[in-house]
Amino acid sequence: MTIRLSQNALVVLERRYLRKDRKGKPAEAPEDLFRRVARAVASADARFDPKADVKKTEEDFYKLMTSLVFLPNSPTLMNAGRRLGQLAACFVLPIEDSIDSIFETLRHTAMIHKSGGGTGFSFSRVRPENDMVLSTRGISSGPISFMTVFDVATETVKQGGTRRGANMGILRVDHPDIESFINCKTDVARLNNFNISVAVTASFMEALAGNKNYDLINPRSREKVKRASARAIFDQIVQAAWQSGEPGIIFLDHINSANPVPQLGKIEATNPCGEQPLLPYEACNLGSINLAKIVKDGKLDKTRLRQTIRSAVHFLDNVVEMNIYPLRRIETMSRKTRKIGLGVMGFADMLVRLGIAYNSKAAVRRAEQVMAFVLREARKASSELAKKRGNFPAFEGSIFDNPKTPYMRNATTTTIAPTGTISIIAGCSSGVEPIFAVAYERRVLDGETLFEIHPLFEQMAKQSGFYSKKLAEEIAQTGSIQHIKGIPEKIKRLFVTAHEIGPEWHIRIQAAFQKYTDNGVSKTVNFSQDATPEDIEKVFRLAYESGCKGVTIYRYGSRGRQVLNIGKGEERKGDAIVPRTRPVLTRGATERINTGCGKLYVTINEDDKGICEVFAQMGKTGGCASSQIEAAGRLISLALRSGVRVEAILKQLTGIRCPSPIWQNGTMILSCPDAISHVIRHYTNIDTPDMPTLMGACPDCGGTLEHEGGCLMCRSCGFSKCS
Numbered sequence: 096m097t098i099r100l101s102q103n104a105l106v107v108l109e110r111r112y113l114r115k116d117r118k119g120k121p122a123e124a125p126e127d128l129f130r131r132v133a134r135a136v137a138s139a140d141a142r143f144d145p146k147a148d149v150k151k152t153e154e155d156f157y158k159l160m161t162s163l164v165f166l167p168n169s170p171t172l173m174n175a176g177r178r179l180g181q182l183a184a185c186f187v188l189p190i191e192d193s194i195d196s197i198f199e200t201l202r203h204t205a206m207i208h209k210s211g212g213g214t215g216f217s218f219s220r221v222r223p224e225n226d227m228v229l230s231t232r233g234i235s236s237g238p239i240s241f242m243t244v245f246d247v248a249t250e251t252v253k254q255g256g257t258r259r260g261a262n263m264g265i266l267r268v269d270h271p272d273i274e275s276f277i278n279c280k281t282d283v284a285r286l287n288n289f290n291i292s293v294a295v296t297a298s299f300m301e302a303l304a305g306n307k308n309y310d311l312i313n314p315r316s317r318e319k320v321k322r323a324s325a326r327a328i329f330d331q332i333v334q335a336a337w338q339s340g341e342p343g344i345i346f347l348d349h350i351n352s353a354n355p356v357p358q359l360g361k362i363e364a365t366n367p368c369g370e371q372p373l374l375p376y377e378a379c380n381l382g383s384i385n386l387a388k389i390v391k392d393g394k395l396d397k398t399r400l401r402q403t404i405r406s407a408v409h410f411l412d413n414v415v416e417m418n419i420y421p422l423r424r425i426e427t428m429s430r431k432t433r434k435i436g437l438g439v440m441g442f443a444d445m446l447v448r449l450g451i452a453y454n455s456k457a458a459v460r461r462a463e464q465v466m467a468f469v470l471r472e473a474r475k476a477s478s479e480l481a482k483k484r485g486n487f488p489a490f491e492g493s494i495f496d497n498p499k500t501p502y503m504r505n506a507t508t509t510t511i512a513p514t515g516t517i518s519i520i521a522g523c524s525s526g527v528e529p530i531f532a533v534a535y536e537r538r539v540l541d542g543e544t545l546f547e548i549h550p551l552f553e554q555m556a557k558q559s560g561f562y563s564k565k566l567a568e569e570i571a572q573t574g575s576i577q578h579i580k581g582i583p584e585k586i587k588r589l590f591v592t593a594h595e596i597g598p599e600w601h602i603r604i605q606a607a608f609q610k611y612t613d614n615g616v617s618k619t620v621n622f623s624q625d626a627t628p629e630d631i632e633k634v635f636r637l638a639y640e641s642g643c644k645g646v647t648i649y650r651y652g653s654r655g656r657q658v659l660n661i662g663k664g665e666e667r668k669g670d671a672i673v674p675r676t677r678p679v680l681t682r683g684a685t686e687r688i689n690t691g692c693g694k695l696y697v698t699i700n701e702d703d704k705g706i707c708e709v710f711a712q713m714g715k716t717g718g719c720a721s722s723q724i725e726a727a728g729r730l731i732s733l734a735l736r737s738g739v740r741v742e743a744i745l746k747q748l749t750g751i752r753c754p755s756p757i758w759q760n761g762t763m764i765l766s767c768p769d770a771i772s773h774v775i776r777h778y779t780n781i782d783t784p785d786m787p788t789l790m791g792a793c794p795d796c797g798g799t800l801e802h803e804g805g806c807l808m809c810r811s812c813g814f815s816k817c818s
Contacts, residue, residue: 098125098161103547104520107813110795111516112172126161128172133157135176136167139413143484156410164389164399165407166517167382170211171414180419181210182380183429184512185366185436189375190241192220192315197241203422204245205252208260210421213817215263215373217363218242219294222315223271237272239279242286249288260288261367261806261817265345267294268328271311271320277331280341281758290367290805290817291341292645293332297348300639303329330628333635336648337628339758343369343805344635345645353613353644355506356432358492367817368513368804369645370617371436376428379436379614380414381512382407386465387441387523390448395465401472404437408476411435412484412504433487436510436614437473439465441523443530447551452588453529454600462527462607466509470611473508480504507613513804516813522550525808526617527608529593529601531801532574534567535810546571547810552590559583593621598634598648606641615644617804622650647805674736678702684778688770691755692720695767697774706741706779708732711771724767731771741779748772754793754800 100108105125113121113128123131137153159165166172168184175182186207188200204214222228224237242264249260264286266276277293280286302309302325310319335342350362350372362372371379384407389400415433420426442462443453451457481487481502490496495503511527518525525531534548546567556562561581569579575592576582598620605618620634631648638646683700697711710728713721734744753766764770775781793800793809800807806817 098129098163100125100163100520101522103811104522106811107516107519111169111813112520114177129157129160131176132167132172133160136171136410136413136417139416142416152409155406159403159406159410162388163521163523164385164403165382165410166385166514166521167410167414168380168512169516171380171382172517173211175414175417179210180417181212181421182414182418183212183378183420184381185215185371185373185379186212186425187215187364187366187373187375187377190216190218190220192222197221197244201245201248204260204262205248206421208249208252212378212421213261213263213367215265215364215366215371216245217265217267217294218276219265219267219270219363220314223313223320224275226271226313226315237275238266238270239272239275242279242289246286246288262289263365263367263369264289264291265294265364266291267347268296268299269310269312271313273311273323273328274331277328277335277342280339281335287755290343290369292343292345292365292369294347294363295344295639297346299325299328300346329632329635333628333632336635337626337631337650340647340649340802343645343647344638345369345372346639346643349639349642349644350615355495355613356489356493359432359489365615365645368617368806369647370512370615370804371510372615372644373434374428374432376422376424377432377434378418378420378425378429379434379507379510380411380418381436381438381510382411383438383440383512383514383517383526384469385441385518385521385523386439387444387448387521390445393449395445395449397468400468404469404472405476405479407437408435408473408505408508409480411437412477412480415505431487431489432506433504434507434614435477435505436512437469437508438511438514438526438612439469440514440518440521440526442527443524444551447530447589450589453591453604454596458600459603459607462604463610466511466608466611470509470613474500474503477504477508478502509612510614511608511612511616511618513617513806513808513817515803515806515808515815515817519810519813525801525803527604528619528803529596530590531593531803531810532571533576533590533592534570535574536571549590552576552586555586556582559586593619594623596621598622598626598630599637602634602637602641602643602646605638605646606643609641609643618647619803619805620646620648621802622648624650626650649802674733675704675707677707677732677736681707686774686777688764688774689757689759690764690767690770691753691757692767695724695770697771699775699778706735706775708735709771709775711767713767720767727768727771741775741781745772745775745781748775 108125109121114123116122133153133156137149137156140147140149140152170184171182174180188203190197190200207214218238221238222235226235228235249262280291299309306326308322309325311321311323313320354362360374362374365372384403389396446453446458451461481504486503487506514526533552534546548567570576576590577587601620605616609616635646681700681702685696685698688695693713695711695713700708709731711724713724731744748768749772751766751768756763756765793814795814796812800809808815
């Protein structure tokens with residue numbers, strides 16, 4: 096069977112998923128991958144029924160995946176049918192208030208990261224900084240210091256030998272160290288392998304609404320140690336999120352009100368992207384239905400959707416069975432609840448096919464209708480499986496333990512995950528996010544640039560007679576079509592991008608899906624660079640009032656990708672420009688500035704005619720970065736002594752972005768060249784407003800990074816910081 100995969104999907108499969116030989120070359124084709132996964136997952140049927148037609152199930156699963164109507168999470172695609180056999184994406188580990196517990200969890204974290212999983216932790220049980228330690232008569236270093244230990248360990252242990260793992264660190268809003276936690280990632284040198292979220296309680300939100308104080312409680316003694324202003328703490332959360340996108344917020348009481356097995360304990364933490372709340376030692380395997388494939392003749396094909404849901408639930412329950420868990424405790428807990436997370440992707444594409452704008456009431460209604468159908472049918476499928484295979488072992492005492500639902504195979508059935516790379520394979524929009532860009536550049540071999548354009552837009556543009564290669568190139572400059580003349584308004588309404596959608600619409604869509612989702616909903620609320628802290632506060636409040644289980648925001652500097660071009664300057668005829676000689680004596684200053692690569696020392700010198708040289712040095716010498724910084728300094732100096740205006744040089748430096756942008760004093764430093772531009776601007780007092788900004792550069796292929804579901808991912812090659 097030939098699978099209709101885009102060139103982009105083939106690149107992602109080859110880089111991320113296909114089994115490799117000893118030389119690193121693919122040892123299987125995409126068809127072989129899907130056959131491998133289908134065969135391995137289908138084999139679970141024989142464990143429940145020796146007479147089961149495993150071959151028939153294998154064919155069903157193979158068609159499910161090769162039709163690109165359903166795909167499981169990345170670890171299942173990578174590892175099913177292979178020696179590692181670790182198929183789950185999400186893990187939560189406990190951290191108790193003892194050295195033994197903390198370092199046992201650290202060891203378990205390394206094992207999970209090595210197997211390709213991500214981990215979430217609540218540090219809320221760890222006693223606060225400067226609290227007493229009875230065993231040594233000393234004082235505690237607090238939860239943030241232990242987060243640093245986990246961060247360093249994560250940096251050391253590569254996933255599968257290639258990439259660092261991802262963590263979620265959570266602290267309750269009533270922990271005495273909450274202020275330090277809120278601001279812990281403003282220090283750019285720390286916790287780069289953590290996403291962080293504040294666990295907000297209903298009592299805190301009540302105190303906030305009443306402009307009252309609330310209690311901070313020592314988790315060791317359970318005593319109230321002081322009172323804090325809910326307003327002041329909330330303002331700090333908002334300010335930090337406005338500045339850097341973190342912390343996110345999880346609404347702890349919303350999460351636990353939907354806990355299907357309260358008899359096993361309260362949920363305190365989530366996976367790295369925040370959409371999967373789990374009990375300690377639980378794991379969850381996820382999969383997503385491509386809604387773009389479920390539209391037929393301008394309508395949702397409910398018959399096909401129902402069949403897909405039934406097969407997908409069967410598939411995911413088999414994954415629970417076939418998974419080779421990294422720890423025996425995780426296996427025991429995961430089999431006790433048998434949680435699965437069936438979600439959707441291609442929602443934005445589905446809306447386009449149905450002629451519905453993403454930022455509309457019709458889209459909100461459709462989100463509720465689709466997810467209500469998915470939840471209802473997923474639970475039916477789980478119930479039918481339970482009649483054959485038995486209820487999940489923790490069924491007694493669960494929310495399903497009543498005469499109305501005597502059978503349930505899985506404690507949860509639905510999750511909306513950030514589909515990242517699997518949506519690239521499926522050729523659809525990611526999760527329930529809006530379209531990120533209508534067109535963008537993709538770098539391929541030998542430096543060639545291809546313009547990837549949304550297939551539905553290309554189809555509509557060709558049908559309407561206004562498509563051209565020049566149009567695709569123009570759209571790729573910003574990712575948006577809203578400013579381009581000649582495109583019908585109806586099409587502009589359908590192809591509105593993530594940064595063009597008001598934040599409140601992001602929340603309304605998230606809340607619509609959350610209403611009918613067992614677990615959480617991965618969703619990023621995008622803000623433009625000129626958004627205010629008050630704008631973010633409104634979204635946090637709306638998310639809580641709308642019943643969301645958490646919220647992640649990201650304020651950014653531009654819509655889509657805007658490429659910096661040199662442009663057309665004045666031409667000079669005759670002899671080439673000869674730079675003036677560097678004088679023997681210059682005067683100037685050196686400024687230290689933080690970058691994602693380390694501390695950068697930038698020196699600016701001038702002579703009687705003005706600035707004549709700029710050179711920079713990285714705090715840690717040697718390597719490729721240092722040589723490139725030296726080259727940049729030499730070229731800047733050459734330009735200055737050749738009479739090039741400082742403003743023109745700033746225009747070229749400002750906005751260049753590397754994979755590790757950081758914040759310093761409320762300003763984002765995008766790269767070493769961008770840092771040099773900041774120092775020059777500070778030295779000269781030259782104001783250069785409205786400088787264009789590049790999107791993040793993928794460290795693997797140089798393509799554009801998108802911020803999705805609390806993580807960074809690249810649609811060109813499938814790179815994901817969190818997978």
